[in-house]
Amino acid sequence: VGIMPEADCIFCKIVKGDIPCARIYETEHVLAFLDVAPVAPGHTLVIPKAHYANLFDLPEEEGRRLFAALAPVGRAIMAATGASGINVQMNNYESAGQVVFHAHLHLIPRRAGDGLAL
Ligand code: 5GP
Ligand code: ZN
Structure with a gap:
């Protein structure tokens, strides 16, 4: 927990630029980028740049x-x-579906009748 990047964290590598991503918004502390496996077009992740x-x-x-x-x-x-x-x-946590253990919020665009069950 804390400010230093975690060595094996995918999202810390994305923040550093070591793994490419489609960045759509960025501030000193926050990064938003497209999810690599979107459940809907425009599915976006919003993360703190620091690792938690x-x-x-x-x-x-x-x-x-x-x-x-x-x-x-x-x-x-x-x-x-x-x-x-x-x-x-x-x-x-894992039982709630967390796979990447760097805190993140999903933004998932919706349309009437898109059939997504979230
Ligand atoms: P979780 O299940 O932990 O809430 O969500 C992790 C999300 O990160 C998943 O939707 C997954 O598709 C996405 N993801 C995992 N690895 C990468 C990656 O290397 N790049 C991007 N852009 N998204 C990733
Ligand atoms: Zn991290």
Whole structure:
């Protein structure tokens, strides 16, 4: 937990630029990029640049920064994809579906009748 990148963390490597990604929004502390395996077009991940494993490791200030990014990024994704709705999802721990243990929020564009079960 903390400020230093974790050696084997995929998202820390994305932050550093060691793994390529489609960056769609970036501040000093927050990065948003397209999910490599989207469940819907425009599926985006919003992460703190610093490494925290999940919601419960995330300092309040970092949580505020993530939350502050949601509306502008979500609005841009909806405009770009033509989606009529959007889900915000966070998986914490393996049993809840967390696979990458660097805290992240999913932004998932939705359309009426798209059949997604989230
Ligand atoms: P989780 O299940 O941990 O909430 O979600 C992890 C997400 O990260 C998954 O939706 C997965 O597709 C995405 N992901 C995993 N590895 C990479 C990667 O190397 N690049 C990008 N852009 N997304 C990734
Ligand atoms: Zn990390």
